[in-house]
Amino acid sequence: MSYDQQSTPIxxxxxxxxxxxxxxxxxxxxxxxxxxxxxxxxxxxxxxHHAVLGWVAADFDSDEIMGRPWDQLxxxxxxxxxxxxxxxxxxxxxxxxxxxxx
Numbered sequence: 611m612s613y614d615q616q617s618t619p620i621x622x623x624x625x626x627x628x629x630x631x632x633x634x635x636x637x638x639x640x641x642x643x644x645x646x647x648x649x650x651x652x653x654x655x656x657x658x659h660h661a662v663l664g665w666v667a668a669d670f671d672s673d674e675i676m677g678r679p680w681d682q683l684x685x686x687x688x689x690x691x692x693x694x695x696x697x698x699x700x701x702x703x704x705x706x707x708x709x710x711x712x
Contacts, residue, residue: 620690623648625707635712645670648691657691665691667698676700679709 622637636657639649647658647670657667657677664686667677677698679691686692696707 620711623691623693623709623711625696625709628706628708641670643670659688677707680706
């Protein structure tokens with residue numbers, strides 16, 4: 611179900627790693643400077659809305675992008691990242707995830 615079909619704002623979602631089923635949970639949060647995004651529950655990893663790129667996994671203050679939706683042609687709401695396939699890079703490794711609203 612897409613964000614536009616939801617009747618309530620998205621406050622949390624999960625990334626399910628396709629390789630082994632590992633699940634990361636993200637919840638809506640605000641950093642110390644008042645910027646809102648989604649923070650991973652087990653560490654300081656953010657998914658934030660970038661003015662040009664849309665939703666990305668990145669640090670607020672960094673130009674380094676660590677993850678993003680695979681299908682960039684789908685319109686993205688600034689309220690929540692799109693469900694579907696996401697790709698992530700961690701050092702020399704890459705992973706594929708499914709983003710699912712909870």
